[in-house]
Structure formats: C-alpha cells, structure tokens
Amino acid sequence: MEMAPNKTLIYPVAAFLSSFRRRMTISSLAMLIALLCLSSSATLAQLATTPPMGWNSWNHFGAKVSDADVRAAADALVATGLRDSGYLYVNIDDGWQGKRIDSGELTPNERFPDMRALADYVHARGLKLGIYSSPGAVTCAGNEGSMGHEERDARTFATWGVDYLKYDICSYRKILDRDAHGDPEVAQRMMFAVFERMNSALRATGRPIVYSVSQHGLSRGWTWANQAGANLWRTGDDVRDNYLSVTEIGFAQGGLSKFAGPGHWNDPDMLEIGNGGLTPDEGRTQLSLWSLLAAPLLAGNDLSTMDADSLTILNNREVLSIDQDPAGRQGNRLWTEGSLEIWARDLTGGSVAVGLFNRSQGPTDIPLDLKLLGLKNATKVRDEWQHRNLAPIQGSRTFRVAPHGVVLLVIHP
Ligand code: GLA
Numbered sequence: 065m066e067m068a069p070n071k072t073l074i075y076p077v078a079a080f081l082s083s084f085r086r087r088m089t090i091s092s093l094a095m096l097i098a099l100l101c102l103s104s105s106a107t108l109a110q111l112a113t114t115p116p117m118g119w120n121s122w123n124h125f126g127a128k129v130s131d132a133d134v135r136a137a138a139d140a141l142v143a144t145g146l147r148d149s150g151y152l153y154v155n156i157d158d159g160w161q162g163k164r165i166d167s168g169e170l171t172p173n174e175r176f177p178d179m180r181a182l183a184d185y186v187h188a189r190g191l192k193l194g195i196y197s198s199p200g201a202v203t204c205a206g207n208e209g210s211m212g213h214e215e216r217d218a219r220t221f222a223t224w225g226v227d228y229l230k231y232d233i234c235s236y237r238k239i240l241d242r243d244a245h246g247d248p249e250v251a252q253r254m255m256f257a258v259f260e261r262m263n264s265a266l267r268a269t270g271r272p273i274v275y276s277v278s279q280h281g282l283s284r285g286w287t288w289a290n291q292a293g294a295n296l297w298r299t300g301d302d303v304r305d306n307y308l309s310v311t312e313i314g315f316a317q318g319g320l321s322k323f324a325g326p327g328h329w330n331d332p333d334m335l336e337i338g339n340g341g342l343t344p345d346e347g348r349t350q351l352s353l354w355s356l357l358a359a360p361l362l363a364g365n366d367l368s369t370m371d372a373d374s375l376t377i378l379n380n381r382e383v384l385s386i387d388q389d390p391a392g393r394q395g396n397r398l399w400t401e402g403s404l405e406i407w408a409r410d411l412t413g414g415s416v417a418v419g420l421f422n423r424s425q426g427p428t429d430i431p432l433d434l435k436l437l438g439l440k441n442a443t444k445v446r447d448e449w450q451h452r453n454l455a456p457i458q459g460s461r462t463f464r465v466a467p468h469g470v471v472l473l474v475i476h477p
Contacts, residue, residue, distance in 0.1 A: 112274050112295040113326045114388040115360045116228065118153025118194070120334050123305065123364025127159035127205040130175035131182055138186045140367035147191060149379050150388060151363060153228050153274070154186050155194030161207035168216050170197075170208055183225035194228030194274075195221055199258035200235030209235060210262065218265035221273065231262050232278035252283040256292050263293025276331065276360075286323035286330055296329040296360050303333035303364075305341030307349075307468055311423060314353040315405060321394035324358055330394065331360050338365030338374030345469035347377045348449055352419045352472040355387035356395035356409045382448045383472065386417045395419075398436045404428060404465075408437060415476045417448075422465035430471070433460040437475065444476035 119137050121129040138154050141147040162173035172179050186193045197217060198209035210217040210231075221229060236258060244251035259277050266273045277294035279285045280301055289297035299320060300313050313332050324330045332354065337347040354361060363378055370378075386409065395409030395417065403423035408416050416437050420430040434442060434457060445454040449472055463471045 111272055111327060112329065114390065114392060115329045115358055116153055116274055116276075116296065117150045117361045117384070117388070118155060118192070118228075118363070119151060119367060120153075120155040120157050120194070120230075120362040120364055121159070122157035123303075123334055123336060124339055124366045125159070127207075128175075129156060129159045131177060134182060135185055136368045137366075138189050138191050141191060142189050144367065144375055144379065146363070146367070146375075146379055147189070149381050149384055151361070151378075152190075153192050153194050153362070155196070155228055155230065155362060157196045157230065158203050158205040158207060158232070160195065161197075161203070164208050164213065168213060169220060170210070170213065170217055179224040187225060192227035193225060194230065194276075195224075195226045196230045196232065197262075198232045198234040198236065199262060200233065200237070200239070202235045204232060204234040211236070214262050214265040215268065218262065218269050218273075222266075222269035222271040226271075226273060228274040228276065229262070229266060230276040230278055231259065233280065233282065237282075248283065252288060255279060255283055255285075256288050259289065259294065260292040267293070278331075286320055290323070290328040295327060296331040299330045299332050301333075303336060305336045305339040307342060307346045310336060310342065310346065310350045311353075314350065314357070315397070315421075315423075317357050317359075318397040321358075321396050324392065324394040326390075326392040329358060329360055329392075332357060334360075334362040334364040335378070336364055337377050338363065338367075338370040343468065344373045344377065345466045347374065348472075349421060349468060349470045351377055351380065351383055352448075352470045353407065353421070355383050355472075356407045356417055356419050358387060358389070358392055358394040358409070361387055380449065382446070382451065382474075386411065386448070386472075386474070389417075404430050406430065406432065406436065411474065415444075415474050418473045418475055420463050420465055420471045420473075422467060422469055425467050427464055427466055429462045430465050431460055431462045432457070432473075434475075435460075439475070439477050442475040442477060446474045448472040448474060 125133050141151055160172050160176050162171045164170050183193045200209045201211045202209050240251050274295045275293055277289045277297040281299045285297040303309055303313055317332055320330045389411045391412045393410045395407050398408050399406040405421040408418045422428045442457040465471050
C-alpha cells in the first residue's frame with residue numbers, strides 16, 4: 065500500500081499551478097518550489113505518527129528466513145484480521161543478504177529470488193515491507209552490511225519498494241571500541257554520524273521509509289537518535305522468549321517517556337507472544353506494558369501456525385488502541401511495592417490507561433488509589449482484557465491480579 069497523497073497540500077499546489085500557467089514570474093516560481101518542499105517534508109514528517117505495528121522475522125525464523133516465510137506472514141496478517149487491527153509492516157530481519165556484486169549492488173541470497181516481486185506481493189495485500197542492514201561491514205548474523213555503501217543500498221531498498229529499514233549496529237561496535245578509546249562522547253558522536261548517514265541516504269531516495277535504529281540502548285540512543293533521523297530506536301538488549309527477559313526489559317523503561325512522541329518512539333524490542341515461552345498471562349503482560357509504553361508492536365512469532373490464545377492476545381483492539389493513541393504520550397511507573405507495579409498513560413480526551421502488574425508467582429491483591437492519578441473518582445472504568453465496564457471507583461479499589469498477570473484499565477475521571 066503506497067502512502068496516500070496529502071490532499072490538503074495537493075489542492076493548493078494544483079490551484080497554484082493553474083494560476084502559474086497564466087502568469088509565470090520569478091516570485092511565483094519561488095513560491096512553487098517552496099510549496100513542493102513543504103509537501104515533501106510534510107510527507108516525511110507523517111511517518112510513524114503512531115508506533116509502527118507489524119511483524120518481524122527474527123524472533124521465530126532467525127537468520128534462515130525465506131521469501132516463503134515472509135509471504136506466509138503477509139497472508140496470515142490478512143487472514144487473521146491482524147492487518148485490519150493495524151499490524152501493517154512485514155519486516156525481514158537479518159538473513160536475506162547474499163553477495164555484494166562487482167557493481168557495488170547488494171543482492172539477496174538464494175532464499176529471496178526476487179525482492180521486487182516480494183514487495184509487490186506484500187503491497188498487494190495492503191501491507192508494507194521492511195528490511196534490515198547494518199552500519200558495520202557485517203551484520204550481527206555475519207551477513208554483508210552497508211558500511212561504505214549507504215547511498216547505494218538505500219537506493220536499492222527504495223527500488224525494491226521497501227517501506228521500513230531496521231539499521232542494526234552489530235559489527236560497527238568493533239569500530240567504536242577501536243576508535244572511541246572508551247570516551248563516551250566520541251562514541252556517541254561516531255554513532256550519530258553513521259546512523260545519520262543512512263538517514264540522509266534514505267531521505268535522498270524520496271521514498272517514505274520508516275527508519276528504525278537498533279543500537280541496543282548504547283549511548284542513551286533516546287537522547288540523540290531522533291536528531292539522527294530515526295523514527296524509533298532500541299532502548300536495550302535483545303528480548304528473549306521468557307517472562308524474565310520481557311519484564312526485565314519492559315519494567316526498565318521508566319523515565320524515558322519524554323523522549324517519545326508522534327514520529328519518534330522508544331523501542332523496547334519486539335513481541336514474543338506466540339513463540340511458546342510465555343503463558344497467556346505473561347503474553348497479556350507484554351502487550352499491556354508495551355501499549356502503556358507507546359512501544360512499536362512487532363509480532364515476532366510464526367503467524368501462520370499460532371494458537372488461538374496468542375491471536376486473541378495480539379488482536380485485542382482495545383489494548384492496541386491504547387498503544388496507538390494519537391497523542392503518543394508514553395506512560396510511566398506510578399507505584400511499586402515488592403513485585404507489584406502500577407503504570408499509567410494519559411490518553412486523548414482525558415482518560416487514563418492503568419496497568420496493575422503482578423510479577424510474583426501467586427495471585428495478589430493490588431490496591432489502586434486514584435490519588436496516584438491525581439483523581440478522586442472514576443466515573444467509567446473499563447477492563448481491557450475482560451472487555452467489560454466495571455463499577456465506578458470512589459477513592460480507591462483493590463484488584464486481584466493473576467501470577468505474572470495484569471489488570472489493564474481505562475479510567476475516565
Ligand atoms: C541483533 C538485534 C536483533 C536481530 C539480530 C539479527 O541482535 O538486536 O533484533 O536483528 O541482531 O542478527
């Protein structure tokens with residue numbers, strides 16, 4: 065699916081063109097150029113206005129991903145209804161690359177016989193295609209990276225019809241170790257430069273390509289990656305398919321909210337729901353926490369074989385609409401005691417999403433005191449996993465929360 069033209073910008077341009085035919089002056093030419101520049105920067109600024117949603121091949125298929133796996137994921141997004149819930153990006157991670165041929169062009173390996181045809185297949189289903197590379201000479205899985213070939217590779221990706229690039233630091237870390245001599249400021253400047261270089265290369269193609277910077281949280285990427293052109297940046301290490309990893313990463317995201325907003329998001333890494341290592345309660349915990357964090361939601365499982373519980377979790381539109389709230393205000397931790405946590409996120413229209421998390425191994429009562437939210441009463445209380453309205457709250461209420469589980473509410477004052 066291609067970017068929809070922006071009517072509010074096209075109509076003034078069209079009106080101007082008709083008057084332009086009547087009398088062309090230097091000043092009208094200057095105005096036309098200004099309008100065209102405005103139109104192009106507005107299109108780019110529209111990228112990732114809400115956190116990107118979709119699928120990524122890495123967590124399940126690893127470096128052996130194939131064209132057939134990607135097509136199957138695209139088909140499954142359509143068949144399961146996940147596309148219609150907003151999961152639009154079909155992202156090929158590490159493992160697609162073949163050789164860089166003499167002309168300098170990076171070609172896919174034998175598992176990807178025709179990238180342009182694959183992009184067409186994905187686009188024909190109303191989806192978008194993502195790809196992966198590295199500022200290093202080789203990627204984390206040892207494939208060819210983009211170092212020294214940034215402009216060429218960006219043009220190749222654009223020609224194929226790519227809509228999203230994950231650019232992963234990988235072997236560039238060795239160069240940082242070698243040249244930054246342990247100086248964090250130098251390391252940050254070097255990283256900024258390589259990530260910005262690919263950003264400029266992508267923008268020079270003229271194709272709107274979402275830019276995902278994957279520097280594993282190094283050099284506090286949230287403080288500079290947006291200026292380097294990133295629409296999202298990793299805030300930490302790789303997520304693994306178990307509750308400990310998901311929660312260690314997820315609950316470490318406190319304090320980062322001021323760095324996120326429309327067009328620029330903190331990325332705590334992909335979803336593990338449906339990969340077998342999380343119980344349904346643990347899967348609900350990941351989706352709830354990631355939605356409170358306004359995190360990108362990239363399913364990382366085999367969508368064509370997932371069980372019913374995983375699909376129900378991934379496809380909970382009430383929860384997804386918290387993640388996709390247009391104001392894009394990332395949530396924060398409000399309270400913690402032992403293994404219990406309360407996180408909240410302000411939503412458009414004055415309501416608040418609240419997650420009560422039980423990280424312990426037994427069912428536990430969690431008290432929600434509305435003073436935490438600056439409220440006395442809640443007139444409407446919606447349980448986002450039970451899909452039902454609860455009685456209004458006056459002052460406070462205690463909720464029983466399952467082990468490794470969550471109660472996710474949307475509260476209207
Ligand atoms: C790094 C990234 C992962 C994945 C692999 C691919 O570890 O953090 O998300 O892209 O590389 O090799």
